[in-house]
Every structure is written in C-alpha cells, then in structure tokens.
Amino acid sequence: xxxxxxxxxxxxxxxxxxxxxxxxxxxxxxxxxxxxxxxxxxxxxxxxxxxxxxxxxxx
Numbered sequence: 001x002x003x004x005x006x007x008x009x010x011x012x013x014x015x016x017x018x019x020x021x022x023x024x025x026x027x028x029x030x031x032x033x034x035x036x037x038x039x040x041x042x043x044x045x046x047x048x049x050x051x052x053x054x055x056x057x058x059x
Contacts, residue, residue, distance in 0.1 A: 030037065
C-alpha cells in the first residue's frame, strides 16, 4: 500500500525521527543589546555637546 497523501498545508511525518519539537529562541534583533546602542547615543550626544561648548568657550 502506498503512503497516505499529505495536504499542502501539513508537514509530512518523518520516519525514524527521535527528536521532539522544541521552542526556538526568538531573535532579539537590534534589541538584543539595548545598553550598547543607548551608550553609543549618549557618547555621540556628549561629543556634540562638547564641540558646541568648546566653540562657545573659544569665542
């Protein structure tokens, strides 16, 4: 007897698989390390502010 046909929306059963389904950890994307990006923004803001303070002090 041939194998039972599988509907297009379904995943066919796998023969000989011993692994169980597991939850995969979602990708955090840019929010994986938020403190790093926040630190870059703060450092950039301090550098720009320092540039303007140096200009004002030099006048």
